[in-house]
Each structure stands twice: as structure tokens, then as C-alpha cells.
Amino acid sequence: MSEAPTVIRPDHEVLIVGAGFGGIAAAIExxxxxxxxxxxxxxxxxxxxxxYVNTYPGIAVDIPAVFYSLSRMPFTSSSRFFPPGHExxxxxxxxVDAYGLRRRIRLSTTVDGARWDETDHLWRVTVNGxxxxxARYVIGALGLLEVAKLPDIPGIDTFAxxxxxxxxxxxxxxxxxxxxxxxxxxATALQLIPELAxxxxxxxxxxxxxxxxxxxxxxxxxxxxxxxxxGVQPVRAAVRGAIASGIDMGLIGGxxxxxxxxxxxxxxxxxxxxxxxLWLRDPELAEKLTPTxxxxxxxxxxxxxxxxxxxxxDRVALITEKIVRITEHGVLTADGVEHExxxxxxxxxxxxxxxxxxxxxHIYGETGExxxxxxxxxxxxxxxxxxxxxxxxxxxxxxxxxxxxxxSILVTIENTAxxxxxxxxxxxxxxxxxxxxxxxxxxxxxxFCTERTEGSMWVTAPCxxxxxxxxxxxxxxxxxxTTGLNQWWGNRHFPFRHYTFSTRLGQTPVPTGVSAxxxxxxxxxxxxxxxxxPRKAT
Ligand code: NAP
Numbered sequence: 385m386s387e388a389p390t391v392i393r394p395d396h397e398v399l400i401v402g403a404g405f406g407g408i409a410a411a412i413e414x415x416x417x418x419x420x421x422x423x424x425x426x427x428x429x430x431x432x433x434x435x436y437v438n439t440y441p442g443i444a445v446d447i448p449a450v451f452y453s454l455s456r457m458p459f460t461s462s463s464r465f466f467p468p469g470h471e472x473x474x475x476x477x478x479x480v481d482a483y484g485l486r487r488r489i490r491l492s493t494t495v496d497g498a499r500w501d502e503t504d505h506l507w508r509v510t511v512n513g514x515x516x517x518x519a520r521y522v523i524g525a526l527g528l529l530e531v532a533k534l535p536d537i538p539g540i541d542t543f544a545x546x547x548x549x550x551x552x553x554x555x556x557x558x559x560x561x562x563x564x565x566x567x568x569x570x571a572t573a574l575q576l577i578p579e580l581a582x583x584x585x586x587x588x589x590x591x592x593x594x595x596x597x598x599x600x601x602x603x604x605x606x607x608x609x610x611x612x613x614x615g616v617q618p619v620r621a622a623v624r625g626a627i628a629s630g631i632d633m634g635l636i637g638g639x640x641x642x643x644x645x646x647x648x649x650x651x652x653x654x655x656x657x658x659x660x661x662l663w664l665r666d667p668e669l670a671e672k673l674t675p676t677x678x679x680x681x682x683x684x685x686x687x688x689x690x691x692x693x694x695x696x697x698d699r700v701a702l703i704t705e706k707i708v709r710i711t712e713h714g715v716l717t718a719d720g721v722e723h724e725x726x727x728x729x730x731x732x733x734x735x736x737x738x739x740x741x742x743x744x745x746h747i748y749g750e751t752g753e754x755x756x757x758x759x760x761x762x763x764x765x766x767x768x769x770x771x772x773x774x775x776x777x778x779x780x781x782x783x784x785x786x787x788x789x790x791x792s793i794l795v796t797i798e799n800t801a802x803x804x805x806x807x808x809x810x811x812x813x814x815x816x817x818x819x820x821x822x823x824x825x826x827x828x829x830x831x832f833c834t835e836r837t838e839g840s841m842w843v844t845a846p847c848x849x850x851x852x853x854x855x856x857x858x859x860x861x862x863x864x865x866t867t868g869l870n871q872w873w874g875n876r877h878f879p880f881r882h883y884t885f886s887t888r889l890g891q892t893p894v895p896t897g898v899s900a901x902x903x904x905x906x907x908x909x910x911x912x913x914x915x916x917x918p919r920k921a922t
Contacts, residue, residue, distance in 0.1 A: 677852075
């Protein structure tokens, strides 16, 4: 008599890594599909991802609240057209409560690595330095701007004053009346600089590359407009539709003229420079603040206060000399001047598109290969921005290569979460336990993305010197070269023949509960080089 096959019960049907917008949107998709056995793990001790971590003064989003919200839940309590960070965090907390997700979230839990188990058709995930958690499916909602980057300037560790990165703002420190320096003039810095200028006795801004920005049409909406824009469903739908279509029109234009843009952009750059002169009405400042690369090479920004801050010349200095080193008391520049300061603020961004930071931990697929190594060898791609062959039952939400369109990140998040849901639901419907994207489908998608972006302005002369993180260390454009509509359709209607569904004898996806919270940790260092794990003996 033959023995009955062993039924493997993973700890969870789905393990979602990350409890920011991506993880929360994925959890909502699963819940709506009737899948309730999932757990969200997050290394931080609170939910919200980027909005939990980034709390520097002046933080806000530059997308209107009516569009910077999940399609399933309106953002009805924004005080301004462009909501400040703490209101977005409050919105996230409300979403989590509205969908009953809180008890499924395991905070202070760092995922260290994951390995596909082909015998049992499940993922073995190591958390908090040793504990093993198993899951049939893993959704990586890891975010993109995740690992804070301190500047690689000599002497940075010798500075004796107060040093802070914008993604770890120190709210206990008293910045009032201090001599503050800030390194970086990106989207974060331009929100923070006007706030620092209000409290500092003197502010020194170190700029390596200037930024393109436009005026911000921001205003209060809590006199009732918030309720109309986000609370009246037909209005909300119309406004969201109008914004999405407007962005898509721009993207169609952009995509159609990707090859022509390198020729046109030098003229756009000149026109932008002329507008800067008019706006600043200070030739010396205009000279320093005008980028030489084309608008759009980096994410465009908005501010009404950034430029005027530099007009307070007795209190605010804009330094464009190269930084040579950080000293005990300040910043030494190439002209030999040591700028003495009490506080050094690093608005130097995040590790994006760098080797060793995507994915943020080792993920060993079916062949035993590590995902970062595979991408390094075959270039960074994911089918529809979501899945990779030989990494079965794994989906990336809002963080995969070629997943993001230049719109609200929430659009990408919802579309890729819908992809994960559709693939998981279909696998279960077929009684299968494994779903793996086919290599030809993946290769076709990779070829499409590469061919569309080859010769575009981001990888040619107009963006030279922009240091844009849209282009990864292999020189490839990391964004999805399609419209939002194409992204929406592609992730919701991909042919099932692009995936292979299979079943292990005796496998039945079985739900179980959620475990407890343990320890705090943060990934800030590049991962050590991957070592190929021996495959589990079968
Ligand atoms: P970022 O755009 O990467 O800017 C980092 C800044 O630090 C750049 O000016 C960079 O100069 C400078 N820098 C880095 N290393 C340096 C070094 N060693 N020496 C001198 N300067 C150095 O980072 P971010 O400003 O934090 O913004 C990151 C992203 O966050 C944005 O692109 C955006 O997607 C998001 N964000 C969005 C909003 C919003 O309202 N939606 C607000 C804030 C941030 P180089 O340019 O020369 O490299």
C-alpha cells in the first residue's frame, strides 16, 4: 500500500514584505480576492514605509491628494491641495484600519533572505537573523527610496557637530540658532531648505547639481474643497481620470518622440534657463541655480519658497565649489575655505539602481541563483515590472525593474498589486501550487523595454551630468516606457499562457495565523556578495 502524500502547510499563504503603500495595496487586493491568510512584515516599528521614515520639516507630496490616494479609499482629510507628510501618514493609518489589516502586520521584523523550496513549492524566508517563516507566495513591496545614502565624502565620520540624514530626521535636537549646512539639492532638499532657513542663524547649501523646478500651485482645501474633490465620488473619479489622461497624453507624446527628444531637449533646456532668469531676477543666482541638463532627466520638482530662500544672502549661502572633505568643525571646499558649522544635514538621497541594493536582500530562486546576480548578468528586468522566471510565486509590487511610469507611484503600486492578485488567484483556481513566468514572455518584455528606451534623452547627451537615478549602474533606463493605460491593461489582462502553473502532489494551500513582533533592525549597508546556496536535497 502506498503512503498518502504529506500535505505541506506553509506558515502563511502569502508573505508581503513591506508595510508601506505597496504592501498595504497588495494586502487589500488579496483581501478583496478572498485570500485572508497573509502577513505583512516590515523592518520599521510603524507602518507607512517612506512616509513613516521621512519626517523632515517641510515634507509634502507634489501630487494632489485626490490623486495621491488609493483608488479604493478617498483621501478626504487633506488640509492642502498637496498634502504634508504627516497627513499622508494619517491617511495610511486610516486605510489599514478600514481594511482590518493591523492584526496581519508584523512590525520590527527584518527579512534577511528567501529561498525557493522546489520540493514543497514554497518560500523559506529568514527573518530577524534566524527565524524561518514559510509562505506559498512572496510579494516584495520593498519601495525604491529605501536605503538612505550618506555622502561618500572623506572625513564624514570626523565631524564633531550634529549630523543627520533627511530620512532619519532627529526631532529631539534643537536646530534653533545653529549654523546649519545641507549637502544636496534634490527634491527633499528643496522642501527642507526653506524650513532650515527659518531657524538657522546661518544656512550653507552645498550644491553639486542644480535642479529643475516649477512653481507649486498649492493652497488650503480644508474649507470644503477637500470634501468635494475626494468625498464626492463622481467628482473624484472625474478629477482622477483627468489627471491620469493628462499624464498619459504627455507620455504618449514622450514615448512617440523618445528618439527625437535628444534633438529637441537642448532648446527646452535653453528656454528653461531663460524662465529661471525671469523668475530669479538675479543673474548671479540664476547662473548657479540653472541646470545644464534637460528638464525631465530627473524627477521634476515644485516649490514656491526654494528660490526666494537664497535671496536672504546675509543668512543663506549657496556654495557650488566642490566639497573636498568634511572636517571636525565643518566643510572644506576646493577653494580652500572651511565653512564652520554646528549641524550637517545630508539630503543626499537613497541607494537606487546600484549594485547590491536591488533586491535589498538575497532571494534564491529555483535554480539556486541569487536574484541580484541574475539581474547583474542579464540586466534588470521583470515581466510587466512584476515577475522573473525561475523565481516562482514571487511578485514585486511597485519596486520591480521597468515597473514605474512617471505618474503617482500609487498608480504603479495598484497596477502591479493587481497583477500579483490575478496570478495568485488563477494558480489557486487551477489547484496549482506554483506559478512561474515563462522565459520567452520575460525576454520579449525585456527586449521591448530596452528597444523603446535605447537612444532616449536619459541615456544620451541631454541628460549628461544629471546624475539621474532613472538610469541604473548598467546604463539602462529603469522606468516602464509605456502609458498608464498600458500599465493598467498589461497588469490586469496578461495572458495566462505567459505563466506556467504546476502542482506538487499532496499540496494544498492551507491558511494559518500571524505570529508576534520581535527586534528592530535596519538594512543600510550593501549586501555582501551572494553565495550560491546548496539546493535543498529532494
Ligand atoms: P536625490 O534626488 O537623489 O538628491 C540627492 C542630492 O544629494 C542631489 O542633489 C545629489 O547631487 C546630492 N548628493 C549626493 N551625494 C553627494 C555627494 N557625495 N556630494 C555632494 N552632493 C551629493 O534625493 P532626494 O532629494 O532625497 O530625493 C529622492 C527622491 O525622493 C526624489 O527623486 C523623489 O522621487 C522623492 N521625493 C519626492 C517628493 C515629493 O514631493 N513627491 C519629495 C521629496 C523626495 P547630484 O544630483 O549631483 O547627485
